[in-house]
Amino acid sequence: MQLLTASLLIACMGVFSTPGYAQWTDAKIPGEKDRTVQGCAGETRDRGDWACVFVRCDQPGSPPSLYFSTSGPDIQGNIKLVIDEASFTLSVPDSPASPLALSTRAEVFPADLMEAMKAGSALSIENTDLKPPNNRISLQNSRKAIEQIESTCGRSYPSAASLWRRIRRGIFF
Numbered sequence: 001m002q003l004l005t006a007s008l009l010i011a012c013m014g015v016f017s018t019p020g021y022a023q024w025t026d027a028k029i030p031g032e033k034d035r036t037v038q039g040c041a042g043e044t045r046d047r048g049d050w051a052c053v054f055v056r057c058d059q060p061g062s063p064p065s066l067y068f069s070t071s072g073p074d075i076q077g078n079i080k081l082v083i084d085e086a087s088f089t090l091s092v093p094d095s096p097a098s099p100l101a102l103s104t105r106a107e108v109f110p111a112d113l114m115e116a117m118k119a120g121s122a123l124s125i126e127n128t129d130l131k132p133p134n135n136r137i138s139l140q141n142s143r144k145a146i147e148q149i150e151s152t153c154g155r156s157y158p159s160a161a162s163l164w165r166r167i168r169r170g171i172f173f
Contacts, residue, residue: 024145037145083120
């Protein structure tokens with residue numbers, strides 16, 4: 001009986017800890033794995049449709065950027081992101097060249113948006129051509145994924161002077 005209970009517990013832990021399609025993961029775009037994470041709509045109207053939000057470190061030392069990608073028309077203009085009960089207005093300009101293929105970049109977004117994305121349960125993209133359920137993205141595992149990118153962006157490469165200070169401190173202490 002104990003063996004059966006232990007086996008069942010291990011099986012359940014394995015099933016429920018397995019990442020699902022709608023969870024936040026490393027970006028599936030070649031060359032972006034270490035600097036971009038994505039969250040995509042778990043349900044879509046038609047097979048082959050997608051709607052994803054990317055958090056990307058464009059340049060170390062700068063804050064992360066927010067990108068959108070859909071199978072339909074690009075997300076552009078003034079849009080609204082609704083995270084649980086909070087709303088955030090964003091500007092997504094018509095940008096011809098984005099570093100991420102098939103995506104558009106939010107030009108300006110509120111400082112507390114990333115915190116809301118990390119703490120929220122779901123995000124809805126409004127004032128676009130996206131209709132439910134394509135516009136709804138789960139924020140499951142978003143905290144861990146976004147903090148990974150924030151850490152990557154916050155990493156600054158040490159200068160020769162800072163390396164020298166570390167060596168001197170190590171010698172004298």
